Amino acid sequence: MMMASMAAFAGLSACSSKFKTYNGPEVTEIFVFKENRKMYLMHHRETLKEYDFHLGFAPYGHKQQYGDGRTPEGTYYIDRRNPDSAYHLSIGISYPNDTDRAIAKECGVRAGGDIFIHGGPTNPADKKKKDWTAGCVAVKNREIEDIYAMVRNGTPVHIIPAKQPIAPLRRGAPPPLEQVKPEVLIAYGRMADPAVPPVSPLDEVLPVETMVTKGGPIAPVSVYGNHYPLH
Numbered sequence: 001m002m003m004a005s006m007a008a009f010a011g012l013s014a015c016s017s018k019f020k021t022y023n024g025p026e027v028t029e030i031f032v033f034k035e036n037r038k039m040y041l042m043h044h045r046e047t048l049k050e051y052d053f054h055l056g057f058a059p060y061g062h063k064q065q066y067g068d069g070r071t072p073e074g075t076y077y078i079d080r081r082n083p084d085s086a087y088h089l090s091i092g093i094s095y096p097n098d099t100d101r102a103i104a105k106e107c108g109v110r111a112g113g114d115i116f117i118h119g120g121p122t123n124p125a126d127k128k129k130k131d132w133t134a135g136c137v138a139v140k141n142r143e144i145e146d147i148y149a150m151v152r153n154g155t156p157v158h159i160i161p162a163k164q165p166i167a168p169l170r171r172g173a174p175p176p177l178e179q180v181k182p183e184v185l186i187a188y189g190r191m192a193d194p195a196v197p198p199v200s201p202l203d204e205v206l207p208v209e210t211m212v213t214k215g216g217p218i219a220p221v222s223v224y225g226n227h228y229p230l231h
Helices: 002-010 098-107 124-128 141-150 182-187
Strands: 029-033 038-043 046-052 074-082 090-093 116-118 156-160 210-213 216-220
Touching: 046 141, 090 141, 098 182, 116 141
Parallel strands: 029 156
Antiparallel strands: 029 038, 038 046, 074 090, 074 156, 090 116, 210 216
């Protein structure tokens, strides 16, 4: 009875294949926190599901160009799905947007793309790595089955930056644009201008209202809308 109640609450029904059906509350947005590798499927302020995940081989900083191994940061949306993904199932994130394309063009690089939330690794060597993707968000196969069923195209995805440590570049990866074209990133709001004094944290200038999950408060409401910090 307890298992049946849990299944009814989740709204997910399993079948013999990897495709599930879902009739629970709508997933209104997704939050992806790079810092603690936590992803939340939200119904407004209520957490429906929580997942751990892996990122790319360069997990810090916003994706800027093809081959940099980074995951985009900011607000995007789910724009496609692949039932025949090499990684079990996948749903696409709408990188690059117009700003990403404009920056890449001005810097003379390719913006890259093919950023997905997908299942686990197929290469045995990757199963032992922490961040093994090329910039995607990877969960377990059984978890992407739930996500694939629950999340609809058009759902916003908020990818929250992590504190960026100094990390060596992977061999063959292009240098980050903040090292070679900082003026372009500053002009497009993708990098803070070192000549301008930093503003007060958003929590100090906006109402400190929190989004509550089963694990407690995780983000100020200021991450919504135009108040989301891109850098």
